[in-house]
Amino acid sequence: MSNRLVLLGTKGGPAIRPGGPSPTSTLLELGGRRIVIDCGLGVTRALVEAGMALPMLDMIIITHLHSDHVLEFGPLIHTAWTSGLKQPVTVFGPVGTRSLWDGFLASLAYDIDIRISDEGRPDIRQMVEISEFGEGVLLDDATLRIEALRVEHPPVTECYALKFTGDGQVVAMSADTAFFPPLADFARGADILLHEAMHPAGVDRLVARTGNGARLKRHLIDSHTMAADVGRIAMMAGVGHLVLNHLVPADDTEITAAHWTEEVRTTWSGPLTVGSDGHEISLASAAHRRIAP
Numbered sequence: 001m002s003n004r005l006v007l008l009g010t011k012g013g014p015a016i017r018p019g020g021p022s023p024t025s026t027l028l029e030l031g032g033r034r035i036v037i038d039c040g041l042g043v044t045r046a047l048v049e050a051g052m053a054l055p056m057l058d059m060i061i062i063t064h065l066h067s068d069h070v071l072e073f074g075p076l077i078h079t080a081w082t083s084g085l086k087q088p089v090t091v092f093g094p095v096g097t098r099s100l101w102d103g104f105l106a107s108l109a110y111d112i113d114i115r116i117s118d119e120g121r122p123d124i125r126q127m128v129e130i131s132e133f134g135e136g137v138l139l140d141d142a143t144l145r146i147e148a149l150r151v152e153h154p155p156v157t158e159c160y161a162l163k164f165t166g167d168g169q170v171v172a173m174s175a176d177t178a179f180f181p182p183l184a185d186f187a188r189g190a191d192i193l194l195h196e197a198m199h200p201a202g203v204d205r206l207v208a209r210t211g212n213g214a215r216l217k218r219h220l221i222d223s224h225t226m227a228a229d230v231g232r233i234a235m236m237a238g239v240g241h242l243v244l245n246h247l248v249p250a251d252d253t254e255i256t257a258a259h260w261t262e263e264v265r266t267t268w269s270g271p272l273t274v275g276s277d278g279h280e281i282s283l284a285s286a287a288h289r290r291i292a293p
Helices: 043-049 073-082 097-107 109-119 182-186 200-208 213-223 227-237 257-264
Strands: 004-009 025-030 033-037 059-061 089-093 128-132 136-140 145-150 160-166 169-173 192-198 242-248 272-274 280-282
Touching: 004 043, 004 192, 004 242, 025 043, 025 160, 025 169, 033 160, 043 073, 059 073, 073 097, 089 097, 097 109, 097 128, 145 182, 160 182, 182 227, 192 200, 192 227, 200 213, 200 242, 200 257, 227 242, 227 257, 242 257, 257 272
Parallel strands: 033 059, 059 089, 089 128, 169 192, 192 242, 242 272
Antiparallel strands: 004 025, 004 280, 025 033, 136 145, 145 160, 160 169
């Protein structure tokens, strides 16, 4: 298995529109593990299109419980199960993840029971191990270390950035967060920083066409990071490659990759990728230079 990062869904927020990108989900293959981070709508099909056989599903990490990060959590595991999953799936998530899973199982109890008895499938309820986590080390074994940092995403209090270390590579992910300088220390020297981003003109256009525009804008400003500030975090951290994800807005045709790049370039001069659904980054070939903080 080659080490790679695949952006399965790159849209911030739960709404989906014709021809637009899907809400947030990411695949990281590192240290011999297949790790799905967040499970927005479309994650299952995106994994298949990324070439990952669903029965090979290994680990899921949920950064926080906003719907655009968890709506397809249960359905992903269930679809992997009906596709031939036989191995256990490890799930890490904040407090509330176990209740989310238990609720899904209750809603599909009829289907699950009948497939076990009629199709001879293993009991999915015995195949998922859920660990609810806080700040600190989630996993530390011979091949992979995973760490979590609580970030600022009000009113959600349980939201965590993640850092993965394995096979000589370090990948950091911001999760949803306001501008949060401690994240720079957490991500220091990472080969890749995957960070959420907002475009200021795009945000203004977004709130202008919504019925709750003023309130929505207050939430966005308080809870997310403008693209120029994302560049500041990357520069402070001295990362090798900055990748923008969870874009707000992601489906405004007048806000292009060039506009995102223009914003970030005011603060960051290093390697930059503006995320799009299905974009894949090979970690084996990504010997990116690190920018001195």
